[in-house]
Amino acid sequence: MGFRRIAVVGAGVIGSGVAHLLAGVGIEVVLVDSDERQLGLVMGNVARQARFFRLLDKTAAPPDDVAVRLHPTTNLEALADAEFVIENITEDWALKRPLHQRIDQIVGPDVPVAANTSAIPITRIASAHDAQARVVGMHFMNPVPLMPTVEVIRAVHTSEACLRAACELAGQAGRSAIVVNDSPGFVTNRVMMLFVNEAMFLVHEGVASIQEVDRLFKSCFGHKMGPLETADLIGLDTVLRSLEVIHGELEDDKYRPCPLLKKLVYAGHIGRKGGKGFYTYD
Structure with missing residues (x-):
């Protein structure tokens, strides 16, 4: 059946790309960012990108279908109904740590939480959670909607169920998942x-x-x-x-x-x- 509702936290270049990718395959996406203006810019950018990708590939999702599945909000509590959370904020541990502590409090202990980071070890990010087994790394490359592969990172405490969920989500999005062990910067x-x-x-x-x-x-x-x-x-x-x-x-x-x-x-x-x-x- 697959995932039906995903939360993406952080509406920067990568976060908006992840939201676009998932909405394009029929998943409802809650896109959370602290900056309301940024969310407005993203909605316009995604619409333009969706039209562009449709010109490149006629099988790409129609722009209207992508836009209607994106639900922008500044309310982090909107994560509570998500089946999977992907965090994409800036590469700054001082910001990521309190955010992941809040995510840990909001979502259920069995909901997988993926950190989409360029270099910070996933085990370090998982240390902000009480439920460390549900934390995994998912490194999406830019431009996300065009890249065929996702680097999935296994932290020290990542459960096999969480790892499978990350790979299943990548597959649902039409992407290959390559699983690697945790390291600063991972492989890529x-x-x-x-x-x-x-x-x-x-x-x-x-x-x-x-x-x-x-x-x-x-x-x-x-x-x-x-x-x-x-x-x-x-x-x-x-x-x-x-x-x-x-x-x-x-x-x-x-x-x-x-x-x-x-x-x-x-x-x-x-x-x-x-x-x-x-x-x-x-």
Whole structure:
């Protein structure tokens, strides 16, 4: 029968993408964010994206079908009726910890709670719950509605039932689930963050230009996007936070953030979502 009502907490780029994906396969989605204005922007953006995806793929859900299944709210208590919760707020433990403590109080002990994080260990997030066995990691990649795979992370206390539920939800959304064990950055970001950070160091040191670095990876290795284009798509602020988390957790200097990355983020040049990063966007 599958899941019928899912709660998504956090209406940023990834959270809104997750909500769009799930609504597009017929699931009722409660989208929770503390910022009412952000929720309004998301509803407009999802409608535009749904029209765009429909042009790319005629089998994609009609925009009206997606919109009618999205239920935006600023009330966290709306989680109480959800069959599954996916948290997607910013990569900041000081914010995630109290949020997960509230989620633990609101939803039943058997309701799976997935943390969609780039780098924070899922076992650490689960420590904010009394019912730690129901916490799992689900790492959705950007842009969520177009990516075919979800990285599912097993924390120390994650139950097999919770793990199965996460994989079933991914399958219901038409996505493959690859299960990995817990680690800062998991598999994808442990490798990806090294990749994009080292590309930034090459530009920072004057070895090659931004365009040359990206062209080499696209022309030599067949990558659809170069590492710096990829960093802009992820969001340079997200890349910086992820590197800081992995660096702090592993205490390994190979993850130290490139000074150029810090400079761009401090300047407000955070990538596609901000209009400017390594490249400028309309």
